[in-house]
Amino acid sequence: MGAPVNVREFEDLARERLDPVHYDYFASGAQDEVTVRANEAAFARLALLPRVLRGAGTPRLGVTVLGDEASMPVMLAPTAFHRLAHPDAERATARAAAKAGVIMIAAMLSTVAIEEVAAEARKAAPDPALWFQLYPQPDPAFTEAVVRRAEAAGCRALVVTADSPALGRNERGDRNGFHDLPPGVRCENLREPGDPARTGHVRQVVLSPGISWDDLDRLRGVTDLPIVVKGVLRPDDARLAVERGADAVIVSNHGGRQLDTVPASITRLAPVAEAVAGRVPVLLDGGVRRGTDVIKALALGADAVAIGRPALWGLAAGGEDGVTEVLGLLRRELENALVLCGCAAPQETGPDLVQEGAC
Numbered sequence: 001m002g003a004p005v006n007v008r009e010f011e012d013l014a015r016e017r018l019d020p021v022h023y024d025y026f027a028s029g030a031q032d033e034v035t036v037r038a039n040e041a042a043f044a045r046l047a048l049l050p051r052v053l054r055g056a057g058t059p060r061l062g063v064t065v066l067g068d069e070a071s072m073p074v075m076l077a078p079t080a081f082h083r084l085a086h087p088d089a090e091r092a093t094a095r096a097a098a099k100a101g102v103i104m105i106a107a108m109l110s111t112v113a114i115e116e117v118a119a120e121a122r123k124a125a126p127d128p129a130l131w132f133q134l135y136p137q138p139d140p141a142f143t144e145a146v147v148r149r150a151e152a153a154g155c156r157a158l159v160v161t162a163d164s165p166a167l168g169r170n171e172r173g174d175r176n177g178f179h180d181l182p183p184g185v186r187c188e189n190l191r192e193p194g195d196p197a198r199t200g201h202v203r204q205v206v207l208s209p210g211i212s213w214d215d216l217d218r219l220r221g222v223t224d225l226p227i228v229v230k231g232v233l234r235p236d237d238a239r240l241a242v243e244r245g246a247d248a249v250i251v252s253n254h255g256g257r258q259l260d261t262v263p264a265s266i267t268r269l270a271p272v273a274e275a276v277a278g279r280v281p282v283l284l285d286g287g288v289r290r291g292t293d294v295i296k297a298l299a300l301g302a303d304a305v306a307i308g309r310p311a312l313w314g315l316a317a318g319g320e321d322g323v324t325e326v327l328g329l330l331r332r333e334l335e336n337a338l339v340l341c342g343c344a345a346p347q348e349t350g351p352d353l354v355q356e357g358a359c
Contacts, residue, residue, distance in 0.1 A: 004317070006333075007289045007310045010326055014085070014316035021176045022084040026312050029256035030168035035264070036256035039287030042264035046296050047355040054342030059335055063346055065281050065304055066157055066226045066248055068129040071101030073346045074294060074330050077255075077285045077306035078133035078159065080109035083185050085316040093315055094121040096323035098128035100331075105131045105159050105306065108146070109205060111181075113188035118153040131157040131228070135164060136215040138208050144222050145193040151225065158223065159250070160216065163231025165209040168258035213244050220245055228283070231258075233268045235275035238282075248281040255286055255308055266297060270351070273301025291333025295341060299349040 004010045015023050029036035061072040076097050083089035090112040097104035098121040106117050114132060121128035132150035137143045147158065173179065181187075190203040219227055226247035231254060232238050241249050251269050253262045265286030273282045284297045285306040297305045307330070314326035343349055 004325070005329075007313070007326055007329060010310065010313040010317050010322065014313040018085065018316050021178050023316075024172040024176055025081070025084065025170075025178055026079075026309060026316075028170055028172040030258055030260040031171060032260055033256060034261050035253055035259075038264040039253070039256055039266075040289060041287075042266045043287055043290070043293045043296060045357065046266070047357060048292060048295065048337075048341060049353055049355050050340055051342035051353075054344075056339070056342055056344035056348070059338040059343060060345045061331065061335060061338075063304055065103065065283070066228075068103055068156055069101075070103050070129060070304070072331050072334060073298060073302075073304035074288075074327065074334070075103040075283070075304055075306040076105060076311050077252075077308035078105040078107035078161075079308045079312055080107050080187075081111055081181065081185070082312070082315060083111035084182075085312050086319050088319050090117050091120040092320035093311060093323050094118070094128070094130070095124040096311075096314075096320045096327065097121065098124035099324060100327040101125065102327060103129040103131060103304075105133050106150075106155065108133050108135055108161075108189050109187050110189055111185055111187065113191075114150055114153045114155065116188075118155070122154075130155050131159055133159045133161060133230070134219075135161050135205055135207065136211055136219065137206050138210065139206075140218060142193070142203070143219075146189060147219070147223050147225075149189070151223065155225070157226040157228055157247070158219065159228040159230050160219065161230050161254075162211070163252070163254050163258055164207050165211050166207050168254070168260070170257070213240065216241075216244050216246065230285075232272055233262060233265075235271045238272040238275040242276060242279050246280060248283060249276065250283040250285060250306070251302070252285045266293075266300070269297060269302055270300045291330055291335070291337045294330065294334050295337045295343075295349060296354055298346050299351055299353040301351075 063073045094117045132155040228248040229241040229246045230250040232249045281303040284302040314322035
């Protein structure tokens, strides 16, 4: 095929280049993958109602989230095991994000240590916006050690993944027998504290059914970084997050990888945004594949969106350049869609731009 002209074509190219087992790992979701499909399909059930003769001019895409300035309201969501997609792994992703001026949420389950991810980002931009995803561990000392590494690397926020008290059942992985990383590929952020030579033991991440709001309180006691709660789908949980001191929330169903048959993220955005009532930023991930998807999310209350699989498809297809092009495609589509909707900036979108029901 020729050069991809949209994000979905990057997935086609990535499928050609990836080990089929690794493609299945990235593409798959829990059980019947109902939620995986719903995340994208739900955007198609929302129609845009553009304004005309607005004189908006060339749109300005920049946004500020938790004090971090970004060139557009599209972030990179945390995704694991980039080395399965490309030898340059998270290093390439970090350079592309920094070069594009977007916020990257570095995954705890990264195949490159957070210190190296940050160093690579700084090669592309002097002051990159890097956040860190955290699965709070039952061992509070180890959790704190990971947080300290993220702080020292220059990460500016902690994204607590709240929807993972257990691992979702991945049937594609079961069929493929994919339960362990290949030799030489490790989760570098899970090394024991004080092992700079990387010769020691690498822990397994522990998903604990005991995770609770108390974990947020403990984190607040060990760090001054903003804390973002990821995996919020219900208004009552959104209100609790704000009351318990969260600095932002992410409306997310973990890309359909945890509990199958939960609703598409975009369908839960407006109720969560209404519950938050502007007290903290609201972000969204899950199913964003087009600039029009970004506009729909902004109109329904998101301050920005995050993409996961699209960045991996770009990485698999072309390394750093592939991620750069995926972000560039979304930027161009978003700019075009804003113009056609009569908006000068993301902040000018609103619920009047969106109509429920198929186009």
